[in-house]
Amino acid sequence: MALATRTERQPSRTRTFWASTIGKKTVMAVSGLIMLGYLVAHMFGNLKIFFGPGEFNAYGHWLRTMGAPVLHHSWALWLVRVVLLAAVVGHAVSAYQLSRRDIKARPSRYVHKRPRASYATRTMRWGGVILGLFIVWHLLDLTTGTVHTGGFQEGHPYQNVVDTFSTWYGNVIYIVAMLAVGLHIRHGFWSAAQTLGVGSATRDRVLKTTANVLALALTAGFLSVPVAVMTEVVS
Template identity: 45%
Template sequence: MHWTTGPTPPSVGPVVITKTRSPIRSNVGLKAVMAVTGILLVLFLIAHMVGNLKAFAGETSFDHYAHWLRDLGKPLLPGVWFLWIMRAGLLVAVLAHIASATVLARRSRAARPIRYAHRPKVQGSYAARTMRWGGVIILLFVIYHLLDLSSGHLNPTDDPTKPYAAVVADFAPERWYVTLFYTLAIVTVGFHLRHGAFSAFRSLGQQTPKGERRARTAALVLAVTISVGYLAIPFAVLTGLVA
């Protein structure tokens, strides 16, 4: 029996080793970053909201809570280091959340370079279409909030040892523009949270019509609860309920 051989394969050139992308920079990694930072931010929003509502219990209760926050970490950490570590972590989480969302959005557009000839206006919710500029508004609000009620640089009071007085002075009727900006930021957070929570609930398996309705309702309840909780204080000061 004779075996026939095919043509000799051409010589193979030098092997080029390509650098693999870091797992955290992949789409799955970026979505994981968004999920983790999103959960951390929601937990912070809930805890911070509960603390803010102590203003309705009076000046003594609110100031005691604020001073307790400043003393966290003592004697291991000096002064208010724990608070500033937490604030830095919050800022990093916001930046990581925005950066991940931006990269994912750019990759999505790059994967579909040809736009639709006709795209219905109803495609996507209002929150989904405004996630990008909404993130910028939230970031600016976080920075302003830190300079206002945390460091006191933008607050009309000069005594940081009286947090309740700082809140009342901040949302006084003559400073209506602060309340307006605060309201815009919180409403933006609400839209952002509603869309993000709905997406998260759907990712957990709520993809049937009944499950989607449940996910939409749960996301709406969460967003409305947090938004109302945060807006209660400035409007209570504005109307004289907290003074």
């Protein structure tokens, strides 16, 4: 009976993994890569706005019918949303707990002796907060229409996007958030590669170049939409 009690009290492998620093870093890495994959697909979808309202609205409609006829209307879209929500929560919780663990483990007398980190590293935490707030605003603006200005039109994403980027605050919020995305990806991709054991002496330069290219391409791709609306290339 005593043996059985001791066995029952042993933490599961999942719990032990999550409690470890490497476990939290792995969750951060995997969830970050999931979100990166989504960002790449989302950017290419956004660029369809340059082909006119017909193409862009059709893309918005397809998002709700993808998987048909196997899946019901919007089921695939909701599945993507659930996976992304889990990734965002896992990423945020892991980052917060690792940050608290790092602060507790750092002797105060060494605080001023630590080498200064890069700009991207020093802004990762604030960048995460900015992105979290942006996601909430973005959903309320272009998904539910709650904070949308100009009259939200269900099923007309092209006009809704034009309305958003026809306001100064819509542009400011979006541009700041996308710059934060670029910095986050530049540092995060590299960190994820190291955590997952992909990095090596021979591959480090390739990984750093890939991180820089991804960050630059995604930032430029996302920013091209509000810039096109502001310059009336898209209207």
